[in-house]
Amino acid sequence: xxxxxxxxxxxxxxxxxxxxxxxxxxxxxxxxxxxxxxxxxxxxxxxxxxxxxxxxxxxxxxxxxxxxxxxxxxxxxxxxxxxxxxxxxxxxxxxxxxxxxxxxxxxxxxx
Amino acid sequence: xxxxxxxxxxxxxxxxxxxxxxxxxxxxxxxxxxxxxxxxxxxxxxxxxxxxxxxxxxxxxxxxxxxxxxxxxxxxxxxxxxxxxxxxxxxxxxxxxxxxxxxxxxxxxxxxxx
Numbered sequence: 001x002x003x004x005x006x007x008x009x010x011x012x013x014x015x016x017x018x019x020x021x022x023x024x025x026x027x028x029x030x031x032x033x034x035x036x037x038x039x040x041x042x043x044x045x046x047x048x049x050x051x052x053x054x055x056x057x058x059x060x061x062x063x064x065x066x067x068x069x070x071x072x073x074x075x076x077x078x079x080x081x082x083x084x085x086x087x088x089x090x091x092x093x094x095x096x097x098x099x100x101x102x103x104x105x106x107x108x109x110x111x
Numbered sequence: 112x113x114x115x116x117x118x119x120x121x122x123x124x125x126x127x128x129x130x131x132x133x134x135x136x137x138x139x140x141x142x143x144x145x146x147x148x149x150x151x152x153x154x155x156x157x158x159x160x161x162x163x164x165x166x167x168x169x170x171x172x173x174x175x176x177x178x179x180x181x182x183x184x185x186x187x188x189x190x191x192x193x194x195x196x197x198x199x200x201x202x203x204x205x206x207x208x209x210x211x212x213x214x215x216x217x218x219x220x221x222x223x224x225x
Contacts, residue, residue, distance in 0.1 A: 004153075006153075036216075041218050041219070042114075042115070042202065042216040042217055042218045042219060043154070043202070043216045044216070045214075045215065088153060088154065090154075097142065097144070097159050097166065097167065097206075098144065098156040098159055098167060098169075098170070099144075099146075099154075099156065099214065100156065101146075101153035101154040101155070101156075102153050103151070103152055103153040104153050
């Protein structure tokens with residue numbers, strides 16, 4: 001059965017800190033890994049990763065995938081209170097159109 | 112271009128009643144997915160539909176749950192004879208014709224069964 005495990009489950013940091021969120025996975029015929037940010041509403045798409053070692057960046061957020069070790073990390077630098085959210089990692093298998101989600105990491109940034 | 116629209120945003124049902132959740136995908140999207148999110152859990156896949164076809168319903172409970180995506184109109188997730196354990200947030204997502212995994216999510220419907 002396909003599985004996604006995220007760590008830590010929750011994290012509290014101060015503004016300006018850098019955080020690293022982890023996502024490990026087991027999936028048959030891996031196709032892509034996606035990161036979403038969920039506040040009190042719809043999950044919003046952050047990154048899609050398909051190739052190992054290629055970093056994707058968007059402002060203070062960046063992510064990278066390691067297909068050999070089956071994990072991905074999401075980095076947030078110079079955190080702000082607006083970064084407080086649940087960060088979800090999901091994987092898609094090659095022959096399915098569904099996403100398998102991890103339980104998420106709850107990030108709280110204190111001012 | 113409006114995003115994925117779900118309604119209602121909040122739905123309260125008594126045990127034994129029926130719940131109908133609606134989802135209108137983004138314009139140009141013909142793939143619809145339904146996910147359920149229980150408190151402190153990640154989203155769990157329920158069903159994947161294209162117009163007039165159920166492609167994958169491996170995440171749907173065998174009884175009381177059904178989904179459709181008719182040729183015209185929104186996709187409907189129907190839960191008959193609701194029980195307290197059905198209380199959750201139900202999210203709909205859509206993706207374009209090419210089946211990109213970069214699904215766009217709606218705001219969700221929070222179902223509360225009392």
